[in-house]
Amino acid sequence: MSSLGSIDKMNEEELEKLREGMREILLGLDINNISDSEDDLGEEGEVVEEEEEEEDIYDDDEWDEPLVNMSNIGDQDDNSEELYSEDICNEEPYNGEVQVNEEPHDEEEQANGDDSGIGTSEVPSEDQQDQLSDGVSVQTPDDKPPVTEAKKKKKKKKNKKKRGYPDADDDEADINGLVPPIADNPYDLSTSEDSRFRLAMDNFRSERYFNSYSNQILETYFTYGGMGTHSNVETDTNADGSLIDFEVDFVYLVSSFLSSHIFEASIWYDEKYFQLSPKVLAAFLKYIRDRKVIPEHQDSIDGAIEITEIAKEEVPNCRTFNSMMPDDIATTCSVLFLPEYLDYQLPENSVSLMEQILKVRSPAEVEVTRKEFQYARVLRITVIEGPNGSAGIAKLELVDMREDEGTTLGGGLFPEGRGRGIYVSSEAAEKLKIGTVIWGTFYMLSNEVIFARPLVALPSFYVEQDEEEDEEEDND
Numbered sequence: 001m002s003s004l005g006s007i008d009k010m011n012e013e014e015l016e017k018l019r020e021g022m023r024e025i026l027l028g029l030d031i032n033n034i035s036d037s038e039d040d041l042g043e044e045g046e047v048v049e050e051e052e053e054e055e056d057i058y059d060d061d062e063w064d065e066p067l068v069n070m071s072n073i074g075d076q077d078d079n080s081e082e083l084y085s086e087d088i089c090n091e092e093p094y095n096g097e098v099q100v101n102e103e104p105h106d107e108e109e110q111a112n113g114d115d116s117g118i119g120t121s122e123v124p125s126e127d128q129q130d131q132l133s134d135g136v137s138v139q140t141p142d143d144k145p146p147v148t149e150a151k152k153k154k155k156k157k158k159n160k161k162k163r164g165y166p167d168a169d170d171d172e173a174d175i176n177g178l179v180p181p182i183a184d185n186p187y188d189l190s191t192s193e194d195s196r197f198r199l200a201m202d203n204f205r206s207e208r209y210f211n212s213y214s215n216q217i218l219e220t221y222f223t224y225g226g227m228g229t230h231s232n233v234e235t236d237t238n239a240d241g242s243l244i245d246f247e248v249d250f251v252y253l254v255s256s257f258l259s260s261h262i263f264e265a266s267i268w269y270d271e272k273y274f275q276l277s278p279k280v281l282a283a284f285l286k287y288i289r290d291r292k293v294i295p296e297h298q299d300s301i302d303g304a305i306e307i308t309e310i311a312k313e314e315v316p317n318c319r320t321f322n323s324m325m326p327d328d329i330a331t332t333c334s335v336l337f338l339p340e341y342l343d344y345q346l347p348e349n350s351v352s353l354m355e356q357i358l359k360v361r362s363p364a365e366v367e368v369t370r371k372e373f374q375y376a377r378v379l380r381i382t383v384i385e386g387p388n389g390s391a392g393i394a395k396l397e398l399v400d401m402r403e404d405e406g407t408t409l410g411g412g413l414f415p416e417g418r419g420r421g422i423y424v425s426s427e428a429a430e431k432l433k434i435g436t437v438i439w440g441t442f443y444m445l446s447n448e449v450i451f452a453r454p455l456v457a458l459p460s461f462y463v464e465q466d467e468e469e470d471e472e473e474d475n476d
Contacts, residue, residue, distance in 0.1 A: 165207060168214035169279035171286050171308075185291065193246030193294045200293040201227070204284055213272050217280045224261060225253045246294060250304035252463065254281055258311045259437075259462040263318070274319040278311035307461050314433070314459040321431040321457040329353055329393065329423050333451040336363040337443065341453075356386075356393065357423050358449055370444040372413045375401040377460075378436045383426050394429035397421040398438060407464055413442050413450070422450050435460035 166173035186203075187196045201222065210218070225248060262268050262277060285305050288294065294301075326334065332350040334341040347353070360366055380397035398414040398421050401407050414420045422442070437460060440452040 165209045168208040168210045168218065169276050169283055170208075171279055171282040173208075173283065174286065174290050187291060187293045189295075193296060196293050197227075197246060197288070200288045200291065204287050208283070213270070213276050214280050216267075217273065217277050218284065220267070221257055221281060221284075224257055246297070248297070248300075250285070250297065250300040251307065254285075254304040254307045254311075255461045255463045256465050257281070258307065258315055259459050260465050262315070263322075263456070263458060271316070271319060274316045278308045278315055282308035282312075310461060311459060314436070314461075317431040317433075318436065318457040318459055321428055324425070324428045324431075325455050326453060327425045327428055329357065329425065330451060330453050330455060333358075333443070334453045337366075337368050337445065338453065352386075353393075356384075358445070359447065366445045366447050366449070368443050369446050370413070371441065372444075373441045374409045374413060375407045375437055375439050375462075376414050377401055377405075378432055378434055378438060380421075381429055381432065381434070383429065392426035393423050394426045395421050395423055396429065396432070396438065401437065407437075407462070413444065420448070420450060422452055422455070424455075432457060433460070437462040 187199065189196075205218075227248075258278060258281070262274065268274065268277075282305060285301055285308065289298070289301050289305065328347040328349055331341075331344065331347055332353050335344045335346050335350075336354070354363065355361065358366065376398040378396050379399045382395045382397070384393050384395065386392045397419055399416050400412060400414045401409070422438075437458040438452075438455065439458060440455040442450055442452045444450050
């Protein structure tokens with residue numbers, strides 16, 4: 001029995017050594033200690049050849065620790081415990097987690113050949129593993145470079161709106177209490193009108209919120225009205241010592257700016273300008289009116305404010321009408337009767353329009369007998385239903401504008417009482433009102449039907465710019 005006990009004891013020691021050896025083999029650390037002799041390996045030579053091939057993967061000169069596949073961390077399933085055999089190692093079954101050495105490696109010890117850290121491996125923390133799953137590059141501690149973090153984009157600073165200040169196009173700001181009441185009137189009537197007006201210009205700019213549209217509208221309006229810098233403003237007097245005179249016709253200035261200027265100048269390309277311009281001008285005019293900046297011009301300011309109220313509706317509507325031209329009616333007549341448009345394509349409904357408007361079956365039955373470039377006013381609008389529920393048309397009865405109505409092109413094609421007019425689509429006619437000014441080149445056919453190409457609608461308060469102003473703009 002004693003001999004059997006010694007044998008059992010010897011077997012346990014040998015078994016323990018065998019366990020340690022197999023554990024090192026599984027971890028890929030003891031490959032160099034394996035003998036290359038076939039006598040020692042016996043029938044397991046094939047196994048040795050396989051492990052010799054793996055020796056190229058784990059090079060002791062380059063790796064002190066086993067290679068860890070970082071992309072698979074956290075993805076092992078419960079079946080990974082099969083990597084360890086319970087018959088060889090009495091340790092607990094492998095649960096898919098890599099053991100981590102809590103104490104970091106000492107670089108000096110590794111340089112001296114100390115391999116106390118062998119058998120351990122550093123793995124990313126939980127936060128780093130989350131970054132790995134999100135596609136963020138993470139380096140292990142052995143790779144030296146720090147963990148790469150996603151850079152946050154800097155947010156662009158936005159221009160903040162002035163707190164408590166109304167928009168520049170809010171012409172009811174004083175009535176609605178959006179600005180503080182005027183405690184002390186800063187506009188001393190003993191000073192010149194010009195200096196008071198320029199002070200109001202500066203105060204209005206500082207007490208309103210402007211965007212790019214409203215700012216361009218107001219500055220262009222000041223420049224258009226000749227409100228540039230005065231050489232004598234600092235002294236408030238003329239060379240002879242008298243106060244500087246302030247000569248501005250606000251009614252004409254606003255009327256021409258919101259009609260001939262805004263519809264003819266190329267800078268006003270966006271529809272927002274046509275919507276905001278009447279409101280911005282109204283806000284400024286009411287500002288100087290309510291603060292009695294230049295009470296000497298109160299009547300002119302009141303008349304200009306009335307123009308802005310009309311312009312709020314007519315200016316954007318005229319702009320919309322113009323964007324709808326030429327319509328199918330103008331295109332059909334142009335292609336049939338004007339040589340310069342022969343290559344244009346006829347609308348699909350051109351045949352029905354020709355029968356409905358021209359009252360002929362063939363364009364050869366009529367011809368152009370008269371051509372006039374002129375202005376006219378809308379006297380009456382008559383909507384005509386289309387056949388079989390098709391889109392309707394409208395007849396605009398026009399009357400010649402007189403020279404005293406703000407234009408030099410009165411024409412003569414539309415004498416009062418003759419009922420002459422042109423046809424447009426009913427949809428376009430909805431944007432016009434009685435009194436709207438129509439400008440264009442008009443063509444009369446032999447059957448007295450009239451069409452226009454081009455055709456432009458202008459507000460009812462339209463006036464032409466002075467020739468002097470046109471020359472100044474050209475010089476600028």
